[in-house]
Amino acid sequence: MTDTTSDTTLDRINPAEHGGARKGEPSKSFEEIWDRPRGWRYWSSVSHRVVGKRFLVTGFCFFLIAGFLALLVRTQLIVPDNTFLDAETFNQVFTMHGTIMMFLFAIPMLEGFGVYLIPLMVGARDLVFPRLGAFGYYCYLYGGLMVLSSFLFDAAPDGGWFMYVPLSTSDFTPGLSADFWLIGITLAEIASVTAAVEIIASILCSRAPGMSLTRMPILMWYLLVTAFMIAIAFPPLIIGSILLESQRLLGLPFFDPALGGDPLLWQHLFWLFGHPEVYIIFLPAAGMVATMLPTFVGKPLFGYGFAVAAVVSMGFLSFGLWAHHMFTTGLPVMSLSLFSAASTMVAVPTGVQIFCFIATLAQGKPRLTVPMLFVLGFLFIFVLGGLTGVMLASVPFNFQAHDSYFVVAHLHYVLIGGFVFPMFGALYYWMPHLTGRMLSERIGKWVFWLMFAGFNLAFFMMHLTGLRGMPRRIATYPEGLGWDRLNLLSSIGAYILAAGVALFVWDFVRHFRQGLRAPLNPWGAGTLEWLYQPVTPGYNFRAIPEVRSREPLWDQPELSDRPAHDVAGALRACPDHRRETIGSDPVSGEPIQILRLPHPTWMPLISASGVALGFGATLASFYWLTVAGFATALAGITAWTREPSDSGVTRDTGLGGLRLAVNAVDRRGHLHVSIVGTMVISFALFASLLFGGLFLWNVQPEFADRVAEPVAAWTIAALCGGGVVAVFGWLALRTGARGALRAAALVDGVLVLAASTTGALMGSALWPVDPWASAFGATGWALGVFVTVHLAVIAWWALINALRKIVGAVEPGQTLPDLLLNAVCKATGAMVVITAICFLVVAS
Structure with missing residues (x-):
């Protein structure tokens, strides 16, 4: 059996030589960096x-x-x-x-x-x-x-x-x-x-x-x-x-x-x-x-x-x-x-x-x-x-x-x-x-x-x-x-x-x-999960190997014939004492960045507990607890997103001298892909609501006539408001990318005002519609609430973004908050415009 912990000293790094850790901070081994919390702190693990x-x-x-x-x-x-x-x-x-x-x-x-x-x-x-x-x-x-x-x-x-x-x-x-x-x-x-x-x-x-x-x-x-x-x-x-x-x-x-x-x-x-x-x-x-x-x-x-x-x-x-x-x-x-x-x-x-x-x-x-x-x-x-x-x-x-x-x-x-x-x-x-x-x-x-x-x-x-x-x-x-x-x-x-x-x-x-203790690769498989002994010291790969086959353990002898801790690969050294992995191009698999991964944290448990409290209090009709629960979730998620910036940091990967940026904001990177995935879910929610409204209109169109009167004003307000929100979301991204932090903070402030105003206009226009009088009116309100929640998220995120730029907590250049804000603004603007056009068609 291979001892995967025998070469701990290979990964002990002097932080002063690499500039990645604070002066005087003791060096940490690979095992210490990836160690799992024990005792009651086990529930803070995010591994x-x-x-x-x-x-x-x-x-x-x-x-x-x-x-x-x-x-x-x-x-x-x-x-x-x-x-x-x-x-x-x-x-x-x-x-x-x-x-x-x-x-x-x-x-x-x-x-x-x-x-x-x-x-x-x-x-x-x-x-x-x-x-x-x-x-x-x-x-x-x-x-x-x-x-x-x-x-x-x-x-x-x-x-x-x-x-x-x-x-x-x-x-x-x-x-x-x-x-x-x-x-x-x-x-x-x-x-x-x-x-x-x-x-x-x-x-x-x-x-x-x-x-x-x-x-x-x-x-x-x-x-x-x-x-x-x-x-x-x-x-x-x-x-x-x-x-x-x-x-x-x-x-x-x-x-x-x-x-x-x-x-x-x-x-x-x-x-x-x-x-x-x-x-x-x-x-x-x-x-x-x-x-x-x-x-x-x-x-x-x-x-x-x-x-x-x-x-x-x-x-x-x-x-x-x-x-x-x-x-x-x-x-x-x-x-x-x-x-x-x-x-x-x-x-x-x-x-x-x-x-x-x-x-x-x-x-x-x-x-x-x-x-x-x-x-x-x-x-x-x-x-x-x-x-x-x-x-x-x-x-x-x-x-x-x-x-x-x-x-x-x-x-x-x-x-x-x-x-x-x-x-x-x-x-x-x-x-x-x-x-x-x-x-x-x-x-x-x-x-x-x-x-x-x-x-x-x-x-x-x-x-x-x-x-x-x-x-x-x-x-x-x-x-x-x-x-x-x-x-x-x-x-x-x-x-x-x-x-x-x-x-x-x-x-x-x-x-x-x-049960018998499992040997190395007990089934003789060809995939990477069997590279190490079945029980490892808490991490996956001491060095991330290069792959040239669909069955690397079958086709690459250097992986299967050598002890796993001796396999050459990327990110063998950890000079910054942070958990890291390679970020790749979605198609080619080419390394494009180094991803910094979070250490154990209680924020997911706190946020989920807040959401659960909000749902459970709604079930029990304790609505003040509902508000408290969702406020707790909002606070937890806000604290969760407050991460130190790694912008401008580059590191040697150990792959033939290849240096990569740390947590780069790249349209091929994980941040952009995750935003696209989130917007797919958001649009699927929106499309489901829209489908419901169109289905009810098709089944009993006479009920749509009852909400036709306020539609014209709502449509004009929505088209204007949605366009403004989308434009200022784009401006926030562009201004932040140019490094003008004060100007970017001003744009974020205007975006807060634009999102809030659009939400208020939508509420004013829908106010005459009685949601209890018809299913179609109720669906209109549901669409309005759904879009208003997105506008509230935009306002909240833009406000936090502006404050962080004012106090200097954000370095110049394109950042994840700006990219996220731009995506949500575009998606919400599109939702507002699509909904407005649908109501206009119904009213006509």
Whole structure:
């Protein structure tokens, strides 16, 4: 076993020789710089390894809870006329089962794998925004606990994991049950969108030297496409949840047909998220399969380029078939035809990936390890699920099978086969990295066969009960309908599946004491995460290696034949005593800057706690606490962004004399990429609101006439105000870049005034519109509030920016605050103008 800590003295630097540390400051070793906090300070850690493990452990705990709820459902249905659960409890149990599986297990687990593996596989020392990952985790944890706490208050949601309207409105679901779902899930979704920005920026902008897009590990392509899908697909659900909660809390009639609303608006917004989410869940799992397969076959992935093209194609196509779930809602025949065709077309890129996997298998004789067994199980189960998916894409068959147990069977074949089996394979595969020990191969095979046999027994029978007419979401059924024996077999299969999961949990607990210590690269993989011993002293790479292959540990002997701490590479020295990694060009992987990474900090926890307090106080109707919570979050985020400037600093990278700027503000850099990703999310939120308004206008246009009178004045004010904000945002960037700090501070001050005035004009123009009189008026107010929040952010950020320039806390030159402010100003100005034009069209 290689001792990776034996060369500590190699990295002890005299700060005085490099000018990177204060005079008299003692030198620090590499290990000391990257040391993880201990004791109670552990929760201040923002390391991707720590945060990734938190996601994985928390997500798996939610998986066990959801599995227990599923066993309650199957126990209730094991025999006809069962009284094990009453109807109300049954509704709560299956609702919480689906909610936890879809929102609190599947997405967070893939985020956990992404957060943990991305830096290791692309050759970085951490994610480019480690604090953002920690903030997202705490939001996810608080949101999940909020949803689960509904059981403690006897207010568990019972409207299904999709919360269909009007069932989930106050008229049919009084009390707080639906509010727990809406507020808790919205809080948890914040973690998903923040993870999307983190994943996009880290994959594109922190790759090791030489790792171009065509040399990235295949899993990175899957995660990158998934992150873009999350950025576009999750905002419709967030907007839908806010609108529904506004109707429940404030009485706004977004979904009330009597006042111009429409219950179908919720279905459209939900499935704009819901069907892409199926592929958001599947793609990272398929990427894990594409990573594990070459390792156990001993050959590179067959058709790498075809697989990448298929993944990108699936990302686009997945947004064109959300109404696949709405065939029976009365859509026009033309719409049914288009969505049916799109549902069938998505099978093509899926098939391309499956063929790449099968061709990889055909290149050699695979080693039938436990991870490989789960990969083979995935191929078998997911292909069957895909076939039933093609069946459901046919409109006539869909009409017959809709809301039957056939759909339940299809859903589980796709999601359990497409995610749970690859996830278990990935846990066995990367467990040496997570704990430093190997899980048992013998026990693991028992786990696989119990899960495989139990799953197929449980869910194959559901196809038959569905074809025999058994509807979903029924608490019991009478004898003599032909469902008795099939339900009995399904329930037995569910218990066998649960036994396999329980055996895995036992093996996991056991392996901490009895599991074999993992050797270096225990599977013989070719990707960079296995360069070091499975248990490292807290960092990823002592020197960031240059990459010339997709499988560097197979194709570059200098990496695999030498001790990891002796491998040549970038940033071996740490003269400034700061955590650093290489920033790369998004396409070529060429080094363009040195990224300074944050040390442990409490700001993510404080900010997330403030957000959670605001959401929780809203649920409890303590509105003064709501204000206090969001004020705490604002203070935490403001302090979070207060970073010392590294502008103008250059450093030797150790790559043949190459010197790079530290934290350069470059349009190819991580800062700009993250801003673009954030604006994509913001525009997706805006587009979801705009879609809602246009949909309601199309459904009941007569209600739009009631808000036509104030539109003209609002349109003129909005067009002028939006243009002014965009122009002054650009001026702030240009003035700051020229180094004229006082002039730039003056421009920021004018921008504060412009944003505030535009917000006031919008409020004055919309004031005559009664949001309670019509759904269209309420949507107009929702758009106005959304844009006003952006204007408030601009005013706040410009004010802080101006003050920092006045006191000399900002060095001359283009800075991140200026770049961020310019982007938000342009985006907000565009939103204001687009909204104004839409209202003008409606008024005409």
